[in-house]
Amino acid sequence: MSAVRLALLLAAATPPGHAAPLNVSVTDAAGKPLADAVVMLEPASGKAPVKPLPDVEISQARRQFNPRVTLITVGTRVAFPNFDTVRHHVYSFSKAKTFEIKLYAGVPSEPVLFDKPGIVVLGCNIHDRMAAWVVVADTPWNALAGADGIARIADAPAGGYTLSVWHPALAAGSAPVTRAVQVST
Numbered sequence: 001m002s003a004v005r006l007a008l009l010l011a012a013a014t015p016p017g018h019a020a021p022l023n024v025s026v027t028d029a030a031g032k033p034l035a036d037a038v039v040m041l042e043p044a045s046g047k048a049p050v051k052p053l054p055d056v057e058i059s060q061a062r063r064q065f066n067p068r069v070t071l072i073t074v075g076t077r078v079a080f081p082n083f084d085t086v087r088h089h090v091y092s093f094s095k096a097k098t099f100e101i102k103l104y105a106g107v108p109s110e111p112v113l114f115d116k117p118g119i120v121v122l123g124c125n126i127h128d129r130m131a132a133w134v135v136v137a138d139t140p141w142n143a144l145a146g147a148d149g150i151a152r153i154a155d156a157p158a159g160g161y162t163l164s165v166w167h168p169a170l171a172a173g174s175a176p177v178t179r180a181v182q183v184s185t
Contacts (some may be wrong), residue, residue: 022153022183026145026165033149036069037167040176041141041153041183044160050140052076055111058122058132060088065122065132068130069168073137073145077111089125117164133168148157158185 026037052075056057059066059085072078072094082105086162091100101108103126114120117138141161143151161183166176 003180006173015069022141022156024143024145024151024153024163024165026149026151026167028132028169033145033147034150034167034169035145035147035149036067037145037149038069038071038135038176039143039145039153040137040139041156041161041181042164044162044180046082047138048140049171050074055079057081060084060090060124063127064130068132069144070132070134071137072082072114072134073140073142074117075113075115076136077113078134079111081107087126088130090122091125092120092122092134094118094120097134108129116172118160121172135166156183160185 022041026034026039026172028034050073053072055077056070056072057079058070060082063084064140070078075178079173080101082088084105087103087105089101089103092098097118097120098113100110101112114134114136120134120136122132122134141153141156143153145151159182161181162178162183164176164178170177
């Protein structure tokens with residue numbers, strides 16, 4: 001897929017001076033909703049502080065990663081429990097995070113720390129068809145689209161932003177689709 005179409009819906013029921021909810025509808029070129037689209041708002045005025053999330057899990061079961069797309073913030077740790085009866089070898093050679101958890105069953109002793117922003121592609125050296133993505137955000141205003149293709153960002157302050165949207169159906173190595181937006185209250 002080479003095109004992701006964006007439709008923005010701003011809620012109008014926010015009192016002045018408060019953060020505005022933002023709903024972003026992400027569809028493919030045919031207008032079908034795209035689940036697992038990652039939406040991020042980067043303030044035009046510079047970076048906002050980001051807090052790591054509590055530890056997150058990406059499990060392996062039935063020889064696949066679950067969830068397929070995980071959205072976290074910089075500094076978040078991810079555990080990779082293996083619930084299959086076979087051993088897995090989880091790895092990533094992505095710029096944002098390179099790591100390997102060699103052949104293992106059960107739960108590795110330490111979660112992996114994702115300390116740089118970017119898109120991390122996960123694979124298994126034993127099962128080539130296994131793939132998943134970790135998107136590491138360096139903005140507190142981010143969301144993952146549900147089955148309806150809608151990502152909801154509840155607390156973005158009024159101002160100018162760069163809206164970035166990424167989906168695993170974009171060509172490998174593609175940058176997120178971006179556009180300038182204004183959030184108003």
